[in-house]
Amino acid sequence: MSSQSVDKATFQVVLNLMHELWVVKDRAAVLEQALAEAGVDVADKVDRMQPDAALTERLDEERKAFISRVLAPTLEAE
Amino acid sequence: MEFELRQRGRSAIDFAADMGAMGMKLSAAVGAKIADVELPEDFDEQLEMMEQRLGDNPQQQFLLAMGEWSATTHGEITFDAFKEIQPELEPEFERLRQGGTQIETRPGYEPPDYWVGVDFHRTTGGWVREHQGFVHGELIHPKYVAKNFPGGIFKQRRDVLNELGDRKFSNILEMGTSSGHFTVALAEAFPEAAITGVEPGLPMLEQAQRFGNERGASWRLIQASAEETGLPDSSFDLVTSYILLHELPARATRAVFVEAFRLLEPGGVVFMSDVQPFRAMPRIAQWRANAGALRGGEPYWREAASLDLAALATELGFEDARSYGLGERQYPWVTIARKPAA
Ligand SMILES: C[S@@+](CC[C@H](N)C(=O)[O-])C[C@H]1O[C@@H](n2cnc3c(N)ncnc32)[C@H](O)[C@@H]1O
Numbered sequence: 001m002s003s004q005s006v007d008k009a010t011f012q013v014v015l016n017l018m019h020e021l022w023v024v025k026d027r028a029a030v031l032e033q034a035l036a037e038a039g040v041d042v043a044d045k046v047d048r049m050q051p052d053a054a055l056t057e058r059l060d061e062e063r064k065a066f067i068s069r070v071l072a073p074t075l076e077a078e
Numbered sequence: 079m080e081f082e083l084r085q086r087g088r089s090a091i092d093f094a095a096d097m098g099a100m101g102m103k104l105s106a107a108v109g110a111k112i113a114d115v116e117l118p119e120d121f122d123e124q125l126e127m128m129e130q131r132l133g134d135n136p137q138q139q140f141l142l143a144m145g146e147w148s149a150t151t152h153g154e155i156t157f158d159a160f161k162e163i164q165p166e167l168e169p170e171f172e173r174l175r176q177g178g179t180q181i182e183t184r185p186g187y188e189p190p191d192y193w194v195g196v197d198f199h200r201t202t203g204g205w206v207r208e209h210q211g212f213v214h215g216e217l218i219h220p221k222y223v224a225k226n227f228p229g230g231i232f233k234q235r236r237d238v239l240n241e242l243g244d245r246k247f248s249n250i251l252e253m254g255t256s257s258g259h260f261t262v263a264l265a266e267a268f269p270e271a272a273i274t275g276v277e278p279g280l281p282m283l284e285q286a287q288r289f290g291n292e293r294g295a296s297w298r299l300i301q302a303s304a305e306e307t308g309l310p311d312s313s314f315d316l317v318t319s320y321i322l323l324h325e326l327p328a329r330a331t332r333a334v335f336v337e338a339f340r341l342l343e344p345g346g347v348v349f350m351s352d353v354q355p356f357r358a359m360p361r362i363a364q365w366r367a368n369a370g371a372l373r374g375g376e377p378y379w380r381e382a383a384s385l386d387l388a389a390l391a392t393e394l395g396f397e398d399a400r401s402y403g404l405g406e407r408q409y410p411w412v413t414i415a416r417k418p419a420a
Contacts, residue, residue: 011143019093019151026089047084063092067100075107077136 018070025066026059079170079216079288087159091217094155095225097148102226104141111135117361121380124365125372142373149374153201156217160209167212171288179290179297181283189278190303192327192378200375205256205278211285215257234410235263235320238351241404241412247271247316251341253304253334254322258286258297264318265295271316274309276302305333312343321410323352324382331385335394344420348396351410354403356383358411391415 027046033055034045051059083091115131117124132138160167197204201218204210224231248271252261255275264273275297277283283299290297302308304322317338323331338348356364371379388401396415403411 011140012147015097015144015147019090019155022093023086023089026092027085030085047086048082049085050082051088059089059092063096064099067093067096071100071140074104074137074140077140 018067022063022066026063029059029062030055079167079174079292081163081167081170081216083159084162087155087162090155091159091221094148094152095222097144098222098226101141101144101148104137104144107137108132108135108141111137112362115362117365119361121356121364121368124361125369128365128369145370145373149200152218152222153199153213156213156222157202157207157209159217160213164209171212171284174288174291177291177294177296179287179295179299181280181287181299181301183280183301184308187278187301190305190330192330193278193325196375196377198325198375205282206280208281210279210281211257211283212288214282215259215285215289219257219259228407228409229405232259232263235260236266238320238404238410238412239263239267241414242267242316242347242349245347247347249314249343250274250316250318251276251307251309251314251338253317253319253338254325255286255299256282258282258289260318260320261286261297262289262293263320265290265293265297272296272298274298274300274314276300276304276307278303305330305337307337307341309341311340312346314341315343315346316349317341317346318349318351320351321353323350323387324376324379326382327378328381328385331382331387332390332394335387335391335396339394339396339417342417344417346417348391348413348415348417350387350413352413353379353383354409354411355385355387355401357386358403358408387413388415 030046030049030051031042034042034049038045112128112131117127201210219231247268250264250268250271250273252264252273252275255261255277256279258275261273261275264271273295275283275286277286277299278301280301283301286297286299290299300307304319323334326334335348342348356367359367367383368380386401388399391399391413392415395418397418399413399415401411401413403409
């Protein structure tokens with residue numbers, strides 16, 4: 001990413017991908033918990049599951065770290 | 079209202095909110111690079127100079143691109159989250175139409191020309207999209223805006239009311255009620271008061287009605303424009319708004335103060351909270367505000383922040399008009415004035 005100029009359209013795409021990917025990552029984490037707890041009707045369960053405090057905290061942390069990691073080049077670009 | 083988002087909606091909103099925090103980091107990185115810049119007085123020249131200075135700065139380009147993404151997607155992300163649970167919300171909506179808080183519409187009402195067709199904040203459909211009230215009042219503000227708002231936007235709505243001192247108001251008119259968050263703050267601060275709200279956006283009033291009926295309140299919500307409420311002379315002791323004025327062209331703000339004067343009883347108070355005026359800002363902040371407004375779907379911010387509201391109130395006959403910023407950040411900016419006692 002050194003001194004290249006940023007292609008704005010491409011970046012929009014990257015952000016859209018990030019958005020989609022995060023939703024999936026988040027979902028996988030919830031799915032693990034749901035499976036562990038029941039094993040039946042997992043899709044609906046995941047969909048409706050309201051994360052408890054511990055999972056909420058974990059997701060908050062992981063989401064922030066994920067965003068910082070993927071977008072690190074934007075802070076470092078010169 | 080109690081509701082549970084689905085996994086997709088919840089996590090998409092959380093993501094969008096944290097992208098806002100990332101944008102703030104990038105903005106700080108850009109800020110460090112321009113700390114020494116000397117800007118001209120003229121706003122257009124400021125924009126031009128910064129464009130030259132930052133045009134090929136990668137942080138600035140990323141920041142703009144992220145801002146673009148947030149501006150154009152937050153409305154859709156929250157709307158999608160709403161759609162996932164809409165069927166189970168409908169009975170709640172029906173339940174909360176019942177109660178003392180009711181909406182009045184007036185035949186032939188025409189919303190202001192500067193408001194019609196404008197996608198404020200770049201959310202599709204602006205304030206008139208069906209269900210925008212729920213989306214704005216229950217999702218965008220509490221779960222998105224509040225996450226990154228310095229000092230907390232819900233706390234701010236309560237804090238500004240401290241500026242009114244000990245006086246108890248009994249007949250309050252709120253202008254620009256929107257989804258009713260400031261109405262709630264007013265009801266908490268003045269539990270005995272009768273509250274009337276005016277707002278052109280019907281979907282917004284529908285949400286305000288839910289907040290009202292949820293707390294057993296009897297607010298009178300009217301689909302009307304603040305500058306032409308159709309309400310009787312001298313019928314309120316407080317006329318107030320929170321973050322309405324920056325959405326109005328200067329001519330409308332003047333008309334709003336004229337209407338407030340007419341509606342207030344002698345000795346009544348006008349009290350408006352809004353964005354900081356340019357004259358209170360260093361030039362770099364002026365540039366940031368103007369550039370942000372241009373990109374963020376705020377077509378009237380520039381003329382609104384150019385006004386001197388205390389001077390305007392005085393010119394229109396109010397007494398003891400004062401305008402000042404709150405707290406260390408000098409934000410928001412409040413204007414308070416009194417209609418002369420008879
Ligand atoms: C940023 S929102 C206000 C927020 C609200 N007071 C709160 O605390 O959440 C601005 C609102 O002002 C309304 N508005 C715009 N022009 C108006 C006018 N001329 N009269 C009354 N309301 C107006 C918009 O429809 C919108 O709902």
